[in-house]
Every structure is written in structure tokens, then in C-alpha cells.
Amino acid sequence: MIEILRPRMKRERFWGLLVKGPIISMSQSPLIEILQPISAPGVSGEIGFRMREIPFKTHVNLRGDANDSKFMICASSLLGIDLPLAPNAVVESSEWQVCWLGPDEWLLIGLADQDVLVEFQNQFLESHSAVVDLSGGQTIIRAGGHAWRDVLASACPLDLHPRAFKPRQCAQTVFAHTNVLLTSVSNDDGRGVRAVDIVVRRSFADHVCRWLIDAAAECGVEFEVPIE
């Protein structure tokens, strides 16, 4: 059993009180209950489905008017990349992955513990916009292996065929009765796990993981403990 607890030295404002010096708070993976590696070959003896969590990333929800050039220019300069306007497109800069969520809504996924919220809110102040920190509210499960499409299709109505769900695309849909954002991952992370990122609300992450482990039993499943 591995404890994923990490000191965070970022918040100076705590429960509305301004406190001198940094507050140390603890981040905990929502998968704390199943934090032991699982490796269970399927009926053919192979591992057809691999998954692991990518915890503690910075998640920011950004809303604004795509026709407002001031807003779009501001976003480009902060993110180092233009906000995608094509539905369900994903673009990446060196620091940010930007997913289209709607014609006026994007999810920005950044490195761990980026304390950017105040700066973003100040920068976007001049346009009609909203910047919301979702970092503590959702997590990412990265899944791969040759059977990942079949495993996800066990509880997802989205067409996952490569013809329909392409690299650098995302899709908000339902998986196992839960709202998720699926992001097609084109780059290998060097550990043999690639294919799809499942962005899920923190309180549903455990449920989704257990469903995936169960659904993948037939083809063989490997669950790796989170790394940063």
C-alpha cells in the first residue's frame, strides 16, 4: 500500500483568513482505496488493458466569448497557444493542454500545482469571462492497451472507432453512468500506456476505476499506482 500524500505549499488564504506564511495542505489521490498495483492476465494470458492515474494536475475551466478578440488574444498570450474553435479539438503548448468543451468553454490542463488562477483572473478581467479552478475536483485516468476500445465500449455510447474518435480530439460523454471527458492521447508516455485520458470528477474516479478493472477482466488488466 503506497500513501500518495503530498505537502502543498501554495495557499496563503485559508478559510477566508489571511495567514502569514504558506499553509501546508495535503493532496490525496481519489483512488487511495485501490492504490495497489493490479496485474491480472485475461483468458488468453495477455494484458489487453492498462491504466493508471495522472493525479494533481492543474485543471482550469475557462469561459468567454470566442468572438471577443481581446479575450482570445489574452488566452493565447497566457497559454502560448490559440484556443481551439473546432468542436472537440485538443491543442497543446509546452505547458497546457486545451480541450474544447463548448463554443464558449474550454478545459485547460496544466502541470501540477500551477498557481495561476489569480493571474488568469486578473488578466481576463477586461473581458466577459469566467475562470474556475477545478484542480481538486477532478482527476485523469490514462488508459491503453490493445483492448481499450472494447473495455470503454462496455459502458460508453460514444463511437470510439479510430475513424470517429481521432488523435487530438476530445469528447464529453457518459461512461458507467458518469459524466466524463475523453481525450485522445497520441503520444506514448514511454511506459507503454497510451490511447485515451479519462477526465472524471474526483468523487466518481474510484467507481470508474473499479468498473474498468471489472470490465477488463476478460482481456487482462493492469493497474499501475499513480506517478507524478
Next chain:
Amino acid sequence: MLEIECPWCGSRDQDEFSYGGEAHIVRPLSPENLNDREWGDYLFFRDNKKGQHAEQWCHSAGCRRWFNVIRDTVSYRIVSVYRSGDSPSGDPS
């Protein structure tokens, strides 16, 4: 199960959508001048058409946008889909 073409996301399963009733119901400009019957008609009474029916759908598990659908209530066939503010042909009204 219907397959609905979201005007933004493309073809998706009905599971991802929620139904919002008849489309193009216009709120009376001055409700204070209506009698109870007229206000009740606006609030509660709908056409319940047999045939092509204009209705609102929301891609609630997807991009969360409301849009309009013309659906045949006999065959369930979706005749056309268009964004809110557009007319059924797809041109802004």
C-alpha cells in the same frame, strides 16, 4: 434509442441528451395584460402534433448547448437539426 446530430459535436447517442419540450414557444411580451386562460395556454398547453414536431434538446452530457430538432413523432425520424436562433432551413431567422 435515437441518434441525434448535435449542431456542434456531431452524431451522438440519445443518452447524452435531455429533452426540452416543444420549440419556439414565445413568452408573451406583457404577461400582466393576459387573462388566466391566455397565461395558462402559454404555460401549460402544447400542440402534441402527429407528424413533424419542432422540439428543444440539450446536449447535457456533452457541450451543454440547447438546440432545435424537427422530429417526426410517428416514425421518430429526425428531419433536421438547427441551432437556437436559426430557422429550420439552417439560415439565421
